Amino acid sequence: MNGAEGLDVSSIRLIGTAVTPAVMVSACGIVATGLDNQIARMTTRMREMLREVRLLPEGHTRREVLRQEVDILDRRHAILARAIALTYTALLSFVVTSLLYLTKRQLDIPEPLPVVAFALGVLLLGAVAVLALASLRLSRLAIQLEREELFGSKRRPRSS
Numbered sequence: 001m002n003g004a005e006g007l008d009v010s011s012i013r014l015i016g017t018a019v020t021p022a023v024m025v026s027a028c029g030i031v032a033t034g035l036d037n038q039i040a041r042m043t044t045r046m047r048e049m050l051r052e053v054r055l056l057p058e059g060h061t062r063r064e065v066l067r068q069e070v071d072i073l074d075r076r077h078a079i080l081a082r083a084i085a086l087t088y089t090a091l092l093s094f095v096v097t098s099l100l101y102l103t104k105r106q107l108d109i110p111e112p113l114p115v116v117a118f119a120l121g122v123l124l125l126g127a128v129a130v131l132a133l134a135s136l137r138l139s140r141l142a143i144q145l146e147r148e149e150l151f152g153s154k155r156r157p158r159s160s
Contacts, residue, residue, distance in 0.1 A: 021097035021118055028091035028121075031128060035084045038135070042073050042080075049073075065149045072142045076135045083131040086124045093121035 049066045056063050100114040 019098075021094040021101070021121070024094040024118075024121060024125075025091055025098075028087050028094065028125070031125070032084055032087045032091070035080050035087065035128075035132075039077060039080050039084075042077055046070060046073050062149070065145055068145055069142050072138050072145075076138045079131050079135045079138070083128045083135070086128050086131070090121040090124035090128070093117050093124060097121065 049070055053063055053066050056066075094117075097114050097117040100109050100117060103109065104114070
């Protein structure tokens, strides 16, 4: 005899549909932690660059590179702040999805409502991914500035 024969299949399906958004809540937490760590590192780097600028004499060429990098970090920070806000909004969307599925039997909740809440969370996480890619592109620009200052040209140095 199969152990699942005595179980109500609709209950199992309901539990599965309620748990899936809960897993997404955990994923959102992991994404938010990663974004927060990136912002913390950028803040530390910004402080280091500002300290360096203060120590350099007026008119030093490094000041301009640092100014450009601070501008890039500021833009990245704004992008990642939006990404964190969207991540937490997605998290709330997944929590709402779980609550809607769990209360579906007690309340008369229209069938599409939890699906819409879940889809909203997925779309928000997609937007977070796009913002993270934009942040990476800006990060690359900052690295290119450093490379240009170090090697004095826009050409990529050859690897051995």
